[in-house]
Amino acid sequence: MVKLVPATWTTAFVAAGDQVVFMGAFFRNIFRSGFEWNEFLRQSYIIGYKSLSLVGITGFILGFVLTLQSEPTMREFGATSFVPSMVTISVIREIGPVIIALICAGKISSSIGAELGSMKVSEQIDAMEVSGANPVQYLVVTRILACIIMIPLLTLMADALAMMGGFAASNMNNHLTATLYFSKAFSALRFGDLIPAVAKTIFFGFAIGFVGCFKGYNSERGTESVGVAANSAVVSASLWIIVLDAIAVQLTSVFAYN
């Protein structure tokens, strides 16, 4: 018999189909009665509060380094005064959301993948299912929604700290006052810059939570699969973020800046 479709294609189609089914289960269970508020708040605390230091330090250093790197070049053109607005716009529009999302993919997506993977291996998810409880509602919906809400908040905090970092670098080199730095930074920033930037972080949050849950929930039996689930969660979530960002930039340039 002649094979019309190569085996790798079949695997890819099956994997894509599984993801669509899983996504359907997530959306169906959001609106079911008995939303798990306590678990949602616990996950929001783990995903949001416990990532504060990592995201905060990253954001601050991002602004700091970007300012230090761009200042010498800008000085050559006599455009040092544009550094605050340039750093602010690049961080808020692009670098902040993407870098923070990638960091969160590494920290949160892998952690969700490993946690659900080990629950699968130790039959805890099966135990929930056979008891008649709804594991998707308890484990998946709460984690994805917590990511959708926490990733934008973490990004906004990182953006603010990146501006602080930018100010620290400018102040160190040029003895710029805080008032002057921030007035320059905000003068070039439009409210319209913030909306698409925050909107795409909502999708990044969904990707981070969804991929982590999907990989963990569908991991194979055996302890090795926990590591595989965590690893592939990071890789897939990072890829999703890059692709979503490319789409978001295209859409933004068509609708927001024209």
Added chain:
Amino acid sequence: MVKTLVQKINSNVVNKPGAVVAIKHLKKSFGTKEVLSDISMSLYKGENLVVLGKSGQGKSVAIKCIVGLLTQDSGSLKVFDEEVKDLSEKEWKALRMKIGFLFQSAALYDSMTVEQNLEFPLTRVLKLKDKQEIRQRIEEVLEGVGLLDAIEKMPSDLSGGMRKRIGLARTLILKPEIMLYDEPTTGLDPITSREISELIMEMQKKYQTSSIIITHDMACAKITADRILVMNNGSFEAEGNYEQLESGSDELVRSFFK
């Protein structure tokens, strides 16, 4: 000889009335590996049925089909006269409330205390809201398994035997009519194994359950079995009570008693 015995088992066990679980010509494969080649069996009300067999013979697969964790490839599987492959999601949920499943690893939710583990099915499945009633039911079932003082402990603080007892308590808290035990004494020392076997009998008398006990522990089989089915290579090869099988001439069956 084996073939005749299998046919005898199939014809004897599936035609009697009063079966709470009735399986006819059930087949299940994973890829090209056939795990259940053709099994037929029944579990009668109030009966303790032990399924005996070496590891990897398909014993656990059979009971996972009963509870819907796996789907059969062909054959009939009726629980309380309902064909399980025809059940909707809602009907499965209702049916699962009548079936308890004790996993080999006990499958306790390791992020929850013992109390929260027991509270989980009460609040999610029975939708109980009265805190006092919930606490009373938890204490009652913990007292039954002799572990009331472990109520505040985390699963990681419990020994293997204690985990099995708590797992049993979590299953029995929903007062199921059928209990499925997946190797309840595996990994335990002989004294704890006997205690767990005796506890199974005690709980069966208290809650009037019908049970299928998957094991290869002969001490457990001796204490718990009303009837024993011996599984080999995905099908049943012998049936009888403990004494009948012990005095039988079949080589495979006798090897369990050595």
